[in-house]
Amino acid sequence: MRANLLHTEPMFYYFAYGSCMCPVDLKRSVGEKTHVYAIKPAMLKGYRLGFYGYSPLRNCGVLDIIQDSAATVEGVLYQLPWRLSERLDEREGIASGLYRHELVNIYSKGQLYKNVRTYVVVNKLAEELAPNDWYCDVVIRGAITCGLSEQYCWNLFNHMYKLQQRHWQPQVLRSA
Template identity: 70%
Template sequence: MSHQSGHQHHIWVQSHHPVKLEPKLPQPLPKEPTFYYFAYGSCMCPVDLKRSLGENTHHYVIGPSILQGYRLGFYVYSPTRKCGVLDIVPDPKASVKGVLYQLPWRLSEYLDKREGVAQGLYRHELVNIHCQDQVYQDVRTYIVVDKLAEEAAPNDWYFNVVLRGAVTCGLPEEYCWHLFNHMYNLQQRNQERQLRESA
């Protein structure tokens, strides 16, 4: 019994003296440089983000968050998704809900590739994000470079990925319904246009 309690004491002492143990423990994750990233579209879904970054991203999630002074819109057509995808547009009266990640810097180029930065599809935008009663400054998000004059409808696959991400990461139910209705109305409008054009 005394041996067991002594063992527990040893663990307790270790946890209070991490500096002495750092060189011996292979834990590079807290050591590597990171950046904050605000996701408001398909990247809200950690499962979908894993496809691009090549590793699980659940443990990089800080939590649901809010971007003030912007609104959502589908102002770009993605050649890879073959549909309209999400963008943010400055709007002082609006806000966008999403997910705040703290990602290792080594994943930055993969995220840029996913967002088509080299092709001029999206560019970095540094914003302030409200999350868990804190304000995170200079958080990276992505904004469309050449916006369409009119929103382009998402396809069913993108629709589902965005909603799954919003629900999985705990965005408010009211906001999830707002997303659903926005995407559904765009799809309905697109179907009506196609019917008129084929008539």
């Protein structure tokens, strides 16, 4: 079915590195199954991840990519129908100025994909802001489901966990 879609409607490549890696969560926003459009694991060279965005909708820190010549970001490469573009932009907060498009080169299955759309935080925070548990769960679920490397998944989980520990120290209840 996917091969027929490729020939019958305009498509675009999209690199997801955060919550959109999870096809179930992406479906919630774009209104249809997206796993059929996943090319699967991909790499963005020359960038690193960081939680330099704040999502009012999620009330927590959200992922961003930052240029870093020594780093690589793993994610998922999708080939999506153009008709989903507006809904994806809405999900990423383009109109409200949360994210903007950036065209990047992506490597997947030994092939280079040029001018692939991804999203970058517009007004980066001065320091990373911890994600909430829900966001962490969606990101990790997407990373594992789409087959990112085990080491990358562990590093991502550890990074999120450490941010939560630093930013959300539990309140000690005192007896009256």
